[in-house]
Amino acid sequence: MELETEPVPNLFFGLGARGKRAERVADEAVDQVLAYLKAAPAAADAHSADQLVLPLALAEGPSAFSVAEVTSHLLTNIAVIRQFLEREIVCEGREGSAGWVRVA
Numbered sequence: 001m002e003l004e005t006e007p008v009p010n011l012f013f014g015l016g017a018r019g020k021r022a023e024r025v026a027d028e029a030v031d032q033v034l035a036y037l038k039a040a041p042a043a044a045d046a047h048s049a050d051q052l053v054l055p056l057a058l059a060e061g062p063s064a065f066s067v068a069e070v071t072s073h074l075l076t077n078i079a080v081i082r083q084f085l086e087r088e089i090v091c092e093g094r095e096g097s098a099g100w101v102r103v104a
Contacts, residue, residue, distance in 0.1 A: 001029045003036070010036065010045050039068035039098035049101065050077040056103045057087045063103045070099040 003010045014028030036045050044052055046069035053074070056063040067074065070093045078089050078101070093099020 001033060003033055010048070012036070012045070036068040039066075042066045042068035042098060044068065046071050046074075050074040053077055053089065053101060053103070054081055056101075057081050057085050057089060059103075064100060066098065066100050067093070068098055070095050070097060074101070 001012045003012065012029045012032040014025035016022070016025045032046070036042060043065040044067045046067070049065075049067040050071070050073050052065060054077070070091060072095060075091060075095065078091055082089055088104035090102045090104070091099060092102065
């Protein structure tokens with residue numbers, strides 16, 4: 001499912017599995033869209049946020065972006081990057097809710 005957002009579209013999906021009803025797969029994608037819209041104006045969806053941390057940590061100067069959902073994957077990625085780079089990276093917000101990532 002594609003949500004026409006600027007500057008790039010956001011993509012959402014549900015994974016099928018043997019015995020899983022197609023309606024449930026669609027419901028999973030719709031639930032992701034609704035969570036993203038509820039967190040608006042979030043800059044990054046739950047699946048993209050962890051991918052943005054490394055380029056921002058390597059860039060000069062401070063950066064910040066909002067995220068529709070703080071995930072364990074995002075928190076793990078931040079912890080790993082901190083092991084290799086001397087940058088202050090802070091994730092504000094509780095896991096499962098909207099938040100902000102700040103790179104100083």
